[in-house]
Amino acid sequence: MNQVVGIVGVGNMGGGMAARLLASGWTVQACDLVEAKVQALVRDGARAAATPADAAQGAAALIVCVVDAQQSHEVLFGAHGAAASLRPGAAVLLCSTIAPHDVERLAADLDARSLAAIDAPMSGGPARARDGTMSLMVACADAAFDANRALLESLSAKVFRVGTRLGDGARTKLVNNLLAGINLAGAAEAMALAGRLGLDLGRTLDVIEQSSGQSWIASDRMRRAIAGDYAPRAHVTLLQKDTRLALEAARAAGFEGALGPVAHEAFNRAVEAGDAELDDAALFRLFSPQ
Incomplete structure (x- = not known):
């Protein structure tokens, strides 16, 4: 070229x-x-x-x-x-x-x-x-x-x-990112529970990756979270913005979901906790305080 x-x-x-x-x-x-x-x-x-x-x-x-x-x-x-x-x-x-x-x-x-x-x-x-x-x-x-x-x-x-x-590219992206946000919030909560139960986090994630709980964003972000690596590849504020835009698009279409607002609120809480400029793997910290 x-x-x-x-x-x-x-x-x-x-x-x-x-x-x-x-x-x-x-x-x-x-x-x-x-x-x-x-x-x-x-x-x-x-x-x-x-x-x-x-x-x-x-x-x-x-x-x-x-x-x-x-x-x-x-x-x-x-x-x-x-x-x-x-x-x-x-x-x-x-x-x-x-x-x-x-x-x-x-x-x-x-x-x-x-x-x-x-x-x-x-x-x-x-x-x-x-x-x-x-x-x-x-x-x-x-x-x-x-x-x-x-x-x-x-x-x-x-x-x-x-x-x-x-606009349909944007609509598709917002649907995708709403699910990504829901998956990430769920993964952060589940991995925090694994820690509270005394499980080895790396081994637990190995199991999840080969089982029904697997998602790409969970594997990608929780590997970093386990390692304590929060250097930003995608800032917390990005999925905070994207889940907000998805919820706005949903309301405009007359759709009210149950999980999207919960995930969006988790990103809001991460920002309020001072993690705005960290990688969004930092959502793990909400559920597993250091």
Whole structure:
């Protein structure tokens, strides 16, 4: 590949995606508020971009991988926004976990500038972003999908085309992340119980991983919790936000579940306990105080 791709937001997931594209032969223009993250990619061959507009200059597509809708809007349409630098027909991949109505609003603003929005949230963690095994939930027009198929398939071997209605990628991601939050809260509670019962936590998790209680997020996060490793790969605040957005989407659809609110409250409690900037494996600490 010799096409240029801009990416704004090269933290844990965005950095993994950028590294994946570089390894696959794409030219990557990377932008982030944290200069050290950009420079780490420059050492791997990326071009440093001082602003989102710089990241978009000459790019066939721009990947937006920031925290929320407000940041996404600023990246695209702010003082140094990328939208004005993109050529007509270029694609914008909206990879952040945001509300469906925010995807629709951003897509409408992009369409007004003759830019193609691709609703493409991702899931799987930094390591899977880097090796191309994360899942990518894609909703966009057929023409945009076809034109950017090579980019999407370079990013992930697990591209799920969930439809053509913009916002359905976001809806799918919120359903997934609500379940992830429920599973993580349940795993943290169960492992805390194992400790209280005097069980060896590592051996108990070995059993769970081969039994009916297994879930990917439980294995991934509880292995770290057992080791006392709370270095952030996904901050507690991310699933706090995502479960909130999922509950808001549920209410808008007239749906009231029982477990989602309980899981969301667990993330709220973790934030109140001072664990906001830790990895979300820190949920274990709520149920197993040190």
